[in-house]
Amino acid sequence: MIVTRFPPSPTGHLHLGGARTALFNWLYARHTKGKFILRIEDTDTARSTQASVEAILESLKWLGIDWDEGPYFQSKRLPIYQEHIRKLLDSGHAYLCDCPPKRLERIRREALASGRKPKYDGKCRDRGLNPSDETVVRFKTPLAGSTVLADVVKGTIVFENSELDDFIIARQDDTPTYNFVVVVDDITMGVNVILRGDDHVMNTPKQILIYKALGADLPVFGHVPMVLGSDRSRLSKRHGAMSVLAYRDKGYLPEALINYLARLGWSYGDQEVFTTKELIEKFSLEKLGKSPGVFNPEKLLSLNAEHIKRTPPKILAQRLLPFLARRGVPVEGADLEAVVASLIPRSKTLVEMADGALFFYTDKVVYEESAARKFLKPENAPILKQVSARLERLPAFEEEALEDAFKGIMAQTGLKLGKIAQPVRVALTGKTASPGIFEILEILGKARTLERLRRAVEYIDAHAAQSVDENST
RNA sequence: GGUCCCAUCGUCUAGUGGCCCAGGACGCCGGCCUCUCACGCCGGAAACACGGGUUCGAGUCCCGUUGGGACCA
Numbered sequence: 001m002i003v004t005r006f007p008p009s010p011t012g013h014l015h016l017g018g019a020r021t022a023l024f025n026w027l028y029a030r031h032t033k034g035k036f037i038l039r040i041e042d043t044d045t046a047r048s049t050q051a052s053v054e055a056i057l058e059s060l061k062w063l064g065i066d067w068d069e070g071p072y073f074q075s076k077r078l079p080i081y082q083e084h085i086r087k088l089l090d091s092g093h094a095y096l097c098d099c100p101p102k103r104l105e106r107i108r109r110e111a112l113a114s115g116r117k118p119k120y121d122g123k124c125r126d127r128g129l130n131p132s133d134e135t136v137v138r139f140k141t142p143l144a145g146s147t148v149l150a151d152v153v154k155g156t157i158v159f160e161n162s163e164l165d166d167f168i169i170a171r172q173d174d175t176p177t178y179n180f181v182v183v184v185d186d187i188t189m190g191v192n193v194i195l196r197g198d199d200h201v202m203n204t205p206k207q208i209l210i211y212k213a214l215g216a217d218l219p220v221f222g223h224v225p226m227v228l229g230s231d232r233s234r235l236s237k238r239h240g241a242m243s244v245l246a247y248r249d250k251g252y253l254p255e256a257l258i259n260y261l262a263r264l265g266w267s268y269g270d271q272e273v274f275t276t277k278e279l280i281e282k283f284s285l286e287k288l289g290k291s292p293g294v295f296n297p298e299k300l301l302s303l304n305a306e307h308i309k310r311t312p313p314k315i316l317a318q319r320l321l322p323f324l325a326r327r328g329v330p331v332e333g334a335d336l337e338a339v340v341a342s343l344i345p346r347s348k349t350l351v352e353m354a355d356g357a358l359f360f361y362t363d364k365v366v367y368e369e370s371a372a373r374k375f376l377k378p379e380n381a382p383i384l385k386q387v388s389a390r391l392e393r394l395p396a397f398e399e400e401a402l403e404d405a406f407k408g409i410m411a412q413t414g415l416k417l418g419k420i421a422q423p424v425r426v427a428l429t430g431k432t433a434s435p436g437i438f439e440i441l442e443i444l445g446k447a448r449t450l451e452r453l454r455r456a457v458e459y460i461d462a463h464a465a466q467s468v469d470e471n472s473t
Numbered sequence: 474g475g476u477c478c479c480a481u482c483g484u485c486u487a488g489u490g491g492c493c494c495a496g497g498a499c500g501c502c503g504g505c506c507u508c509u510c511a512c513g514c515c516g517g518a519a520a521c522a523c524g525g526g527u528u529c530g531a532g533u534c535c536c537g538u539u540g541g542g543a544c545c546a
Contacts, residue, residue: 108546117475118546154478163476201477202544225479225542232541260485263498267486270497289486292542296484299499309512345512406508421508433510 002034004193005186006060006067009041010052013243014059016295017197017227017235020261024195024224026065027262027283037189038070043181045075059244063254064276072189074181081176084184084214085137085169093213094169096135097124119165137170139180139210147205152222153288154198159205167206179203183210191219195285198223222285224265225292235295251323251349253311256304264293273306305348313341316353323354324361334360338443342435356434360443365430365452367459372426380423381460386413387424388453397446399438406438427456 004025008018029036038060042048057071088094097120104120111118120138129135142161149157169180176184182203186194201223211218227235235242247257259274266289268274268282308316317336324331339360340353347353359365367376390405391397409420421437428440428449441449 112474112546115474157477159477197543198478199543223478228542230484234542264485270487272485272498291479293486294484296499299485302499305512343511346510417508419508425509431510435510437508 002032002193003190004029005037005191007039007041008056011047014056015242019244023261030280031283035068038067039072042075062248081184094137094139096129097138098134136168138166139169141166147208149204152285153290154223179206183207187216193220195222197226228292228294251351252304253307256307260300260303265289301348313337316340323350329361334443342439359429367430371432375423375426376460378464381457384453384457397442399442402438402441428452
């Protein structure tokens with residue numbers, strides 16, 4: 001069985017790059033009916049916070065990335081690491097070293113000065129020291145030969161062991177170091193497929209050596225290229241809102257973000273739009289790309305619009321509720337599902353949709369200044385009155401009947417639909433842009449429509465009077 | 474500086490030696506539709522980093538150069 005994992009450090013929010021790594025591992029586990037493990041790498045106690053842990057879990061949940069095991073916390077696994085350090089010491093794959101920092105610093109400087117690569121010289125390799133407060137544990141890296149990484153996305157990469165040195169796996173205070181901890185975790189958790197950012201490539205030979213020293217089978221490694229910002233540098237806060245939760249709050253659908261992230265560095269022919277279910281079906285390691293990709297917010301936005309179009313109004317209505325609530329809008333009167341349906345083609349985010357829905361639920365429409373100036377003027381008052389009168393007589397407020405009513409007015413007045421619809425639109429919505437006029441009419445219903453028309457006429461009269469005043473003075 | 478990785482339209486990418494004077498998507502431009510705004514539809518500009526090989530034939534294989542990135546220092 002395939003076992004994958006996602007091991008975030010709880011030192012901040014889950015950002016897009018991390019989310020994509022999690023996604024690839026999760027997709028692969030789900031695709032193969034394997035297991036996906038969540039592991040919190042909180043050994044850096046100074047920078048790790050509980051708030052970050054919660055933010056990460058919340059982000060994953062929102063995205064719909066669920067885990068079968070965990071979350072494990074590295075901070076609670078110290079005894080396991082120590083046990084494995086013992087093993088390496090006993091088997092002669094590691095040794096104790098008490099070289100003081102001063103000496104280490106000196107070799108480093110000398111190496112640099114003579115143009116060599118700075119590395120530990122192996123002085124304590126065979127000294128057989130006893131453990132003390134002064135000793136660290138070093139891994140006994142082979143002096144010659146090479147270590148081969150058979151990477152599923154990058155291909156085979158060969159590292160000369162002579163490039164590596166006897167790196168520390170446990171510090172003086174007995175705490176294990178990163179490369180060691182990761183390997184022990186992955187071995188003990190049964191992880192056999194590791195998909196991660198290619199910033200880890202250089203760690204991999206060390207880790208492979210540890211696997212071998214521990215006598216464990218190597219997992220499949222796949223190093224995916226990182227996500228870059230528009231300036232082609234590694235994605236960071238500088239490039240705007242990077243946290244997954246920020247996208248949730250900006251009104252993105254989780255399936256849109258997943259779709260975007262999956263397609264950034266992975267492809268399936270010409271297909272651009274995927275449901276999460278489809279991604280699980282179609283995901284494959286072979287189609288992972290090996291060149292870094294630039295994050296493109298516009299494409300994400302258009303994908304979000306696409307997913308909005310593909311989501312049933314009923315479900316969108318549910319998801320829109322929190323956004324409406326945040327605006328203090330009581331969802332009463334107009335049928336939210338119908339409102340949502342009318343806004344689907346013109347909303348790229350749920351935020352836009354919520355904004356577009358506002359006028360349906362406010363009794364006192366606020367007129368945009370330029371809209372009022374252009375359409376709520378005296379010459380349009382008769383039109384509004386005529387529309388009112390005609391609609392008053394309408395038994396049912398349904399699109400077809402409404403359209404007939406407007407046609408009647410057109411015939412009577414000789415006006416084009418636009419001349420009538422625009423003032424009505426401003427009267428009903430306060431804006432010059434909105435869903436179709438008949439659609440709005442039907443959703444609003446007779447009572448509220450007539451009320452809004454009446455208020456618009458009132459507004460025109462008041463302003464006409466006002467401008468007369470201004471003229472006379 | 475050392476080691477490693479990468480290289481097709483502005484961006485994400487298809488392309489695994491002939492199907493490619495390079496396809497799709499986002500964005501951009503033009504048009505159509507139209508009660509506004511959108512949606513939708515039609516069309517357009519836009520790329521194989523460069524130089525050498527290999528081959529009858531290279532975006533596709535090899536080498537080098539250049540550029541970008543990662544890690545370590």
